[in-house]
Amino acid sequence: xxxxxxxxxxxxxxxxxxxxxxxxxxxxxxxxxxxxxxxxxxxxxxxxxxxxxxxxxxxxxxxxxxxxxxxxxxxxxxxxxxxxxxxxxxxxxxxxxxxxxxxxxxxxxxxxxxxxxxxxxxxxxxxxxxxxxxxxxxxxxxxxxxxxxxxxxxxxxxxxxxxxxxxxxxxxxxxxxxxxxxxxxxxxxxxxxxxxxxxxxxxxxxxxxxxxxxxxxxxxxxxxxxxxxxxxxxxxxxxxxxxxxxxxxxxxxxxxxxxxxxxxxxxxxxxxxxxxxxxxxxxxxxxxxxxxxxxxxxxxxxxxxxxxxxxxxxxxxxxxxxxxxxxxxxxxxxxxxxxxxxxxxxxxxxxxxxxxxxxxxxxxxxxxxxxxxxxxxxxxxxxxxxxxxxxxxxxxxxxxxxxxxxxxxxxxxxxxxxxxxxxxxxxxxxxxxxxxxxxxxxxxxxxxxxxxxxxxxxxxx
Numbered sequence: 376x377x378x379x380x381x382x383x384x385x386x387x388x389x390x391x392x393x394x395x396x397x398x399x400x401x402x403x404x405x406x407x408x409x410x411x412x413x414x415x416x417x418x419x420x421x422x423x424x425x426x427x428x429x430x431x432x433x434x435x436x437x438x439x440x441x442x443x444x445x446x447x448x449x450x451x452x453x454x455x456x457x458x459x460x461x462x463x464x465x466x467x468x469x470x471x472x473x474x475x476x477x478x479x480x481x482x483x484x485x486x487x488x489x490x491x492x493x494x495x496x497x498x499x500x501x502x503x504x505x506x507x508x509x510x511x512x513x514x515x516x517x518x519x520x521x522x523x524x525x526x527x528x529x530x531x532x533x534x535x536x537x538x539x540x541x542x543x544x545x546x547x548x549x550x551x552x553x554x555x556x557x558x559x560x561x562x563x564x565x566x567x568x569x570x571x572x573x574x575x576x577x578x579x580x581x582x583x584x585x586x587x588x589x590x591x592x593x594x595x596x597x598x599x600x601x602x603x604x605x606x607x608x609x610x611x612x613x614x615x616x617x618x619x620x621x622x623x624x625x626x627x628x629x630x631x632x633x634x635x636x637x638x639x640x641x642x643x644x645x646x647x648x649x650x651x652x653x654x655x656x657x658x659x660x661x662x663x664x665x666x667x668x669x670x671x672x673x674x675x676x677x678x679x680x681x682x683x684x685x686x687x688x689x690x691x692x693x694x695x696x697x698x699x700x701x702x703x704x705x706x707x708x709x710x711x712x713x714x715x716x717x718x719x720x721x722x723x724x725x726x727x728x729x730x731x732x733x734x735x736x737x738x739x740x741x742x743x744x745x746x747x748x749x750x751x752x753x754x755x756x757x758x759x760x761x762x763x764x765x766x767x768x769x770x771x772x773x774x775x776x777x778x779x780x781x782x783x784x785x786x787x788x789x790x791x792x793x794x795x796x797x798x799x800x801x802x803x804x805x806x807x808x809x810x811x812x813x814x815x816x817x818x819x820x821x822x823x824x825x826x827x828x829x830x831x832x833x834x835x836x
Contacts, residue, residue: 404511404513405513406757406758409507410756417505418517419501420503420517422437422499423437423499423524424497425438425488425491428492433498438487440471443471444471446470447501447824448467448470450520450821451820452633452819455677455834460624462630462631465821466522466540467520468540470537471537473536478528481493495524498521499522500518501518501519501521502518502519503755514758518636519757519824521544521636522542525540544587544588545617545633547587549615552616553611553615553616553618555583555616556572559605561605564601565600565623566597568605569595573593573595593638594639594641596642603726604688604723622724625724625734626726628737628741629641630643630644647760647762647764651812651814652764653758655765664753666751668749668750668769673747674745674747674748677742677746678743679699679718679738680709680717680739681715683695683696683717685721685722686731698732699715713745718738718742748832748834749808749815749832753828753830753831755827755828756831763817764814764836765814765815765816766814767833768813770811815833817831817832817833818832
């Protein structure tokens with residue numbers, strides 16, 4: 376490829392342009408400076424791990440299939456978005472070329488899976504980020520999601536394309552019954568049980584879950600309260616492992632989720648850091664990185680003036696725990712201001728009445744305050760994770776359809792002489808949203824890897 380070749384986005388591949396065609400930066404770079412820069416060098420990569428036909432275990436290294444990808448799809452993770460304590464990992468649909476039968480069944484000699492176990496449950500890893508022109512990647516760990524290929528592999532014969540459907544890593548917990556986890560006793564805490572899940576085997580020293588999530592990728596916060604009613608195999612039969620994990624999280628007011636790097640977190644729902652780790656700016660500020668705010672609201676749907684849940688197995692009034700205040704006609708009363716809004720659930724894993732009452736009071740205390748939430752489209756933010764704390768600045772005013780800093784619309788037929796993609800940004804702000812360095816945390820993160828746009832849902836902290 377000639378050094379001065381122009382690269383269109385829809386032909387863009389990682390390392391597609393020769394390094395000697397790029398403008399090398401003279402100052403040290405980090406992810407913030409890369410996002411602020413006037414030109415961008417985005418990359419994306421898809422790799423798979425197949426399973427041995429002899430052992431059923433995954434191969435030791437990742438196999439790159441990026442050059443065969445036609446559509447990369449959209450990755451989304453959410454926590455406490457539409458409902459409290461609910462983690463959602465959307466999975467992804469990937470379109471690949473199948474010109475030579477590379478994605479045919481493992482019985483086909485042309486297939487990438489020939490000689491391997493099966494295509495189903497193949498691991499799929501997405502990486503994406505930026506380079507600085509000298510080949511350095513930002514962020515240093517560019518993994519955006521790890522998934523498991525499902526059995527829905529659809530071949531479109533007219534154009535030699537195959538649609539690969541991939542589901543979240545939490546499916547490995549959803550597809551395993553809790554009574555397969557041995558060694559759980561009546562004297563264990565929630566974190567003890569999560570560790571048992573991490574180390575569970577098939578009885579022949581083969582790990583059930585550490586095959587997918589390595590032992591060092593489990594972030595388990597220590598707990599002290601003893602979990603009740605889980606001392607027998609019979610007590611576990613009604614749950615999948617994922618359902619068990621979420622019940623355990625409820626007893627501590629914890630959350631459980633899969634990280635974009637393919638790790639597992641079991642811990643409290645406070646932001647990942649005390650101080651904001653990144654700043655977002657609208658078009659009224661210098662170096663804006665917000666394309667537009669698509670929704671802004673007071674999250675009344677997550678306002679709870681009362682909590683009521685059943686914590687004992689007996690079906691009596693004393694089996695319920697409540698928290699909140701009674702209705703009084705008083706301008707200082709949230710119940711009078713917003714009405715009686717009750718959060719209800721059932722969980723009989725609590726060690727005692729005191730512990731159950733403490734959790735109820737903490738839920739009511741945390742969610743009895745009305746907080747703002749908003750959704751926005753941003754420049755590609757490959758480094759952000761669920762729970763990250765951000766500060767957001769947005770100001771009234773309008774910017775029309777003009778070139779701004781020459782740095783957006785990756786799909787546009789516009790490039791610089793060094794092969795970078797440039798920006799055409801039509802953005803406007805609203806006088807109804809106006810604040811500076813307001814603190815939020817991420818409750819949903821969606822990345823479109825075809826046009827490199829990150830959509831964030833944020834909750835005020």
